[in-house]
Amino acid sequence: MLLTGSITxxxxxxxxxxxxxxxxxxLLTKIFFYIVxxxxxxxxxxxxxxxxxxxxxxxxxxxxxxxxxxxxxxxWKNFPEALKIMNFSFxxxxxxxxxxxxxxxxxxxxxxxxxxxxxxxxxxxxxLFMLLLSTMMLPSQVTIIPLFIVFTSLRWVNTFKPLIIPxxxxxxxxxxxxxxxxxxxxxxxxxxAIIDGAGYFTIYRxxxxxxxxxxxxxxAIFQFMGAWNDFFGPLVYLNQMEKYPLSLALYAFRGVxxxxxxxxxxxxxVITLPCLIVFFLxxxxxxxxxxxxxxxx
Numbered sequence: 315m316l317l318t319g320s321i322t323x324x325x326x327x328x329x330x331x332x333x334x335x336x337x338x339x340x341l342l343t344k345i346f347f348y349i350v351x352x353x354x355x356x357x358x359x360x361x362x363x364x365x366x367x368x369x370x371x372x373x374x375x376x377x378x379x380x381x382x383x384x385x386x387x388x389x390w391k392n393f394p395e396a397l398k399i400m401n402f403s404f405x406x407x408x409x410x411x412x413x414x415x416x417x418x419x420x421x422x423x424x425x426x427x428x429x430x431x432x433x434x435x436x437x438x439x440x441x442l443f444m445l446l447l448s449t450m451m452l453p454s455q456v457t458i459i460p461l462f463i464v465f466t467s468l469r470w471v472n473t474f475k476p477l478i479i480p481x482x483x484x485x486x487x488x489x490x491x492x493x494x495x496x497x498x499x500x501x502x503x504x505x506x507a508i509i510d511g512a513g514y515f516t517i518y519r520x521x522x523x524x525x526x527x528x529x530x531x532x533x534a535i536f537q538f539m540g541a542w543n544d545f546f547g548p549l550v551y552l553n554q555m556e557k558y559p560l561s562l563a564l565y566a567f568r569g570v571x572x573x574x575x576x577x578x579x580x581x582x583x584v585i586t587l588p589c590l591i592v593f594f595l596x597x598x599x600x601x602x603x604x605x606x607x608x609x610x611x
Contacts, residue, residue, distance in 0.1 A: 362586075369393070369580035376575045389576070396567070396577040397584065404556070405563040412477050412548075412559055413541040419481035420488060420537045421530060427484045428492035429518050433504060443493075450486045454546070462550060476551040477544070481537075488533045495529035496522060531596050539589050560585050 363383070368376055369392055371385040431443050465476045499522065507517045523530065545561045552558060558565075564585075567578040 365579045369583050371576055373576050392576050392580040396580040400563045400566045405560045409559040415478045416481040416541045417537045423482050423484040424488040425492050428489045432493045432496035446486050472553050477547050492529055499525055
């Protein structure tokens with residue numbers, strides 16, 4: 315009995331030692347990953363920090379070597395002067411028009427198409443969905459010339475229409491994202507609503523959309539950032555300064571022989587802030603929407 319008891323105690327001691335070693339290994343692994351992630355985060359933040367540093371410098375200190383990360387003196391007047399030079403409020407209006415309408419079109423069209431693919435059973439549904447996804451493999455550079463020819467024939471060039479109207483025809487990526495989320499909604503809710511006499515559009519409006527707020531928020535954030543920061547589209551379709559959004563208005567600081575880098579960086583900081591604010595305010599919905607669509611990792 316004494317021998318059995320000592321063997322049992324020895325085994326228990328070995329198990330406790332293994333657990334301790336495993337916990338220590340897990341702790342060291344977490345510390346290692348945190349150090350690596352912190353280093354990568356700092357690496358990604360360096361350009362943003364340099365942009366802020368340049369925005370509050372005098373122009374003669376921009377190219378000083380070694381670089382001056384903390385300006386002395388700090389020139390806060392670069393911000394109001396830069397916004398005045400670029401006529402910020404005027405170009406902000408153009409940006410808000412383009413961004414708000416493209417968000418509306420994308421959310422409306424993509425959610426309707428995703429609802430159809432997720433909730434209805436029809437012939438060739440999977441084939442059509444795969445055909446839709448295959449369009450994501452075409453880079454925008456391949457279609458820009460045919461689209462420009464089409465919009466030129468419609469006399470839409472130098473208007474906001476080429477930047478807004480295509481969003482009302484849906485986006486393959488957002489349709490896929492919303493469809494994956496809609497598939498997680500129990501079909502019993504739709505069947506119960508149909509029994510109660512609700513139509514398909516009523517189900518979409520009163521059941522699907524209220525239950526899909528995280529996915530809708532994710533699509534809205536993606537589209538907002540894409541439209542707000544879009545440079546290539548306005549550069550191709552707009553050729554008058556008064557129609558430029560903020561992304562193109564930054565050209566005001568580029569001269570033939572020199573660039574006002576302190577003003578350019580000050581305006582860039584102001585233009586970047588709305589994207590950061592929107593993301594941080596809606597971060598919980600964004601992460602939840604991406605996770606529930608099965609796109610995590």
